[in-house]
Amino acid sequence: MSTPQTATLTFLGAAGTVTGSRFLLTVDGRRTMIDAGMFQGEKHLRRRNREKFPVDPSTITDILITHAHADHTSYLPALVRHGFQGRIHATWPTIRLAEIVLRDAGRLQEQAADDARRGGWSKHESPAPLYTTADVEATLPLFRPVEFDTNIDLDPLWVRWTRAGHILGSASIHVTIGARSLLVSGDLGRHDHPILRPRDIPPAADIVLCESTYGDREHPEPEQPHEVLADAIGRTVERRGQVVIPAFAIDRTETVLHALVQLRRAGRIPDIPVIVDGPMSLKALDVYKDSAEELADGVTLAEFTDLDLLETRDGAESRRLNGRTDPMIIISSSGMAEGGRVLYHLARLLPDPRNTVLLSGYQAVGTRGRALQEGARHVKINGHYVAVKAEVLRDNEFSVHADASDLIDWLAALEEPPETVFLVHGEQAASEALGERIATELDLVTVVPQHGEVIDLMA
Incomplete structure (x- = not known):
């Protein structure tokens, strides 16, 4: 193992925003990325997906993936499209789930471009996908x-x-x-994942990158779990x-299915x-069913048989739901x-108060979910406004996601x-609020980095 002389980290995403996880580690000129996600939400963030990548992707040797969510993985095919041919390292479940995420992302990229072209709502004369399903298939190999808790040698790095x-x-x-050492939290779970x-x-580690999605809030702990869900279902029926x-x-x-099982049983x-x-x-449900060793004690996904569960795997089955009016x-x-x-x-259900x-x-800023959460009177779906x-x-x-106290506990346990x-x-706001708590409760130096900021890891 060689001894590095220089090492920098560049924040190419997830800085001042939740999405677009991309961190570029440059050690003695060798480039390694941690995560390669898409920006989601507001338009000015989504535009970053189309910007020229700051370095030639062909010069990146390795990409280290924290988990399979799209804001951590779905930029990978874009890097491959523009020359990346290195290795992508991840746990086995992440690889299986990422395959699902990326194939879906490639299909949606092509579908969105085609819909925009035929619907005429794009500002571009010839809308093109960021990448294609062929780029996805070139990425998967x-x-x-x-393995968890096993060092791998990526000279001059141990990971x-x-x-x-x-x-x-x-x-x-x-x-x-x-x-020197660097720790990237990825997205952290709650202390009691269901x-x-x-x-x-x-x-x-000397330097820690800690997520802060829920850095300004605490998760509720109601007397009865999922009271909102149970009441909503009862009223709607x-x-x-x-x-x-x-x-x-x-x-x-x-987790939604697990909650429904518990509510039904009760x-x-x-x-x-x-x-x-x-x-x-x-x-994805199939992958979870194949991963019993990763489930919490007492949890088995065979419990879903307690529900009157219908799985619609193809488009025809999904479309038949349009004709059903029963609760x-x-x-x-x-x-x-x-x-x-x-x-x-x-589009079908929003206009009906039942x-x-x-x-x-x-719900990230700029998404339809956030608009609905904030009380929008209408939302735009596939080029049309829906009441x-x-x-x-x-x-x-x-x-x-870990809430603020979970994040404090994780840092304190190092x-x-x-x-x-x-x-x-x-x-x-969430990052700054968490920074105040960390500084006050743990007496640690905290920084909310800027997009594109570069830090010296050897200093």
Whole structure:
């Protein structure tokens, strides 16, 4: 193992915003990336996906992935399209889930460009996808599996993945650079994830990048779990309406189903059909079912048989739902209502006050989910404005992001305090609020980095 002389870290995403996780590590001229996600939400952020990448992707040797969510992985095919041919390292569950995410992303990229072209709502004369399904297929063979808590040699780096408890396969990544070290939290799970094994404590590091998505809030701890969900379902059934739950295909769909099982067993919701609509969600569910060793004690996904569960894997099955008016619960991606089949359900159900939309987690600024959360009277779906007359609610209990106290606990549990904590993956206000708490409670230097900022890791 060589001894590095220079090392810098560049914040190419997730700085002052939640999405677009991209951190460029340059050690003695060798380039390694940690995560390669898409920017989501507001238009000025999404435009960054189309900007020329700051370095030639062909000069990047390795990409280290924390977990499979799109804002951490779905820029990978764009890098491959522009020359990246190195290795992509991730845990086995992350690789399996990333395959699902990336194939769906490639399909949606092509579909969005085609819809814009035919619908005429794009400002571009010839709308083109950021990347294609062919770029995705060229990306998948580059993945290399890693084990949790095992050092791998990427001379001059040693890299280690530690379970983060956010979604299946999620990890914090520790990088040793000679005598210096860097720890990237990735997205951290709550101390009590409902279906997964809890997060572990990674090795300490000189520099820590800590997520701050929920840095300014605490998760509720109600006397009865998911009271919002149970009440919403009861009211909607009384109105003879339908409940649609926009849910991320990975982890959120599984935790929503788990909650519905518990509510059904307790007699707190009526026995009505539950539909998981979408091949991406169902493929992810299959991966969870194959990963029993990663589930929390006492949790088995065989419990879903307690529900009147319908899985719609193809488009024809999904379209048949349009003809049903009986009360039901539809779980469909995406979680922030930015794409996928859930848009068709929203377009159909939002104009009718009998129906309910239940938001199941964080809604980034600029997304349809955020607009619905903030009381929008109409939203634009596939080029058309749709009136919002349905009841719109949010169940905060579904979030598996660590809240502010969880993040403080994670930092405090490190064996040695870091020199500096950089707060990433948060809106500016959330990051700043968490920074104040860390400085006050842990007496650590905290910084909210700027997009494009470069720090010297050897200083």
